[in-house]
Amino acid sequence: MSISASEPDESVSAGELTARYDNFVVDLLGSIAYGELSAFERLATDASHSPSLSDRAVLGKMAVSEFGHYEAMCARLQEMGMDPELAMSPYKRMVDAFHERTRPADWHESLMKAYVVEAITEEFYAAIAEHLDEPTRAVIAAVRTSDEQNDLLTKLLKNMLAQDPRLSSRLALWGRRLVGEALTQVQRIGAKHSFLVGLRPDGTQEAAAAEVSKILSTLTRNHSKRMSQLGLTA
Structure with a gap:
């Protein structure tokens, strides 16, 4: 069942629970908004290094979508009476550092x-x-x-690996590094949000740890499946 500010608990006033929930949502939307803005910038830059115009169009279209996502987050924040820039600012250093640590060396790594x-x-x-x-x-x-964009991206990667089998080991290694960094980033953002503990008046750190474990396990399993689709080991 969804948690909303309209479901007060006996031990917490309705006003306190509402404020707690709203703060969590603003924090969450701010992190998503900055992540989408950063993704737009990164994909647009990577697209300019593509080996062909059709390849450029794939990442270019993804970049446009990411900017649309950013605008949607900002619109929702404004509906809540919040300044999107203020909501995003706590995440700038964290997200920028992630992209600096995972800067691709070439076009192949950009696609991965x-x-x-x-x-x-x-x-x-x-x-x-x-x-x-x-x-x-x-x-x-x-x-x-x-x-459609996922299918195009998968097709590009499969074609690239088929044309140059030597890429397989390098991109498999790069994929493992990326998933490690991404899961660490999830943990960092999750720690900042307390993984929903703040939304529940009876929330505990034990519940937070269980939520972390559940989410990370699912993300890891799904990543392994995606890598298998490319014929690579996770």
Whole structure:
């Protein structure tokens, strides 16, 4: 069942629970908004280094989608009476550092980063959104790469690996590094949000640890499946 500010607990006043919930949602939307803005900038830059115009169009289209996601997050924050820039600012250093640590060396690594990181990020926020109110859940659900774009990206990677089998070991290693960094990033963001503990008047650190474990396990399993689709080991 979704948690909303309209479900007070006997031990916590309705006003306190409402404020706690709203702060969590603003914090969450701010982190998503800055992540989407950063993804737009990164994909747009990576697209300019593509070996062909058709390849450039794939990442270019993904970049446009990411900017649309950013605008949707900002619109939701404004509906809540919040300044999007203020909501995003606590995450700037964390997200920028992540992209600096995972800077691709070439076009091949850029594609793999898009394939791995976008999927993990989207699944992470979708898992959290299950606990939120319907309007917020809906806007977060819209922050996903389309099936068409996913199929194009997968096809590009498969073709690339088929044309140069020597890439397999390097990209498998790069994929493992990316998933490690991405899961660490999830833990950092999750720690800042306390993994929904703040939304429940009876929330505990034990409940937070269980939530962390559940989300990370799901993300890891899904990543392994995606790598298998490429014929690579996770």
